[in-house]
Amino acid sequence: MFSSMQKTSDILWQDAQHQTLFAILELIAQPESGIDAVRHLHDYAESHFALEEHYMAALAYPERETHVAAHNQFREEIASLLAQNEDDAGFRALVATFLTEWLRRHVFGVDKALEAFILASERK
Numbered sequence: 001m002f003s004s005m006q007k008t009s010d011i012l013w014q015d016a017q018h019q020t021l022f023a024i025l026e027l028i029a030q031p032e033s034g035i036d037a038v039r040h041l042h043d044y045a046e047s048h049f050a051l052e053e054h055y056m057a058a059l060a061y062p063e064r065e066t067h068v069a070a071h072n073q074f075r076e077e078i079a080s081l082l083a084q085n086e087d088d089a090g091f092r093a094l095v096a097t098f099l100t101e102w103l104r105r106h107v108f109g110v111d112k113a114l115e116a117f118i119l120a121s122e123r124k
C-alpha cells in the first residue's frame, strides 16, 4: 500500500478521504439518519486514521504521538456515540456538528503538517 502511493505528486487519498468523512458527518446530522451512518463513520474514520498512522510510523514522523492522540480522541467520541442505546436523532446531530468542527480543525491543522512532511519525504 505504501510503495504504490509513493509516486503521487499530491496526497490525493488524504484529501478524498477527508471529503468523504465530512460527507458522512453531514449525513449523520440529518434527522432521518440512523445508527448505520454512525457505524459507517466509525469504519471509515478507522481506515483513514490507520493509513495516516501507517505513514507516520513508516516515516518516523516527529509529531506522531500528539497526532495519534488526537485520532484517539475522535475514536472515543464515535465509540460513545455508538454506545448510545436510544435512537436519539437530536443527540446525533449535536455530536455530528461537534465532530465536524473537530475534523475541520484537525484537517487544516495537524493533517496539513503531516501532508507536507509526507510530500517532502517522497521527494528525497
Ligand SMILES: [Fe+2]
Residues within 6 Å of the ligand: 052, 067, 071, 106, 110, 111
Ligand atoms: Fe489525522
Ligand SMILES: [Fe+2]
Residues within 6 Å of the ligand: 018, 048, 052, 107, 111
Ligand atoms: Fe486525516
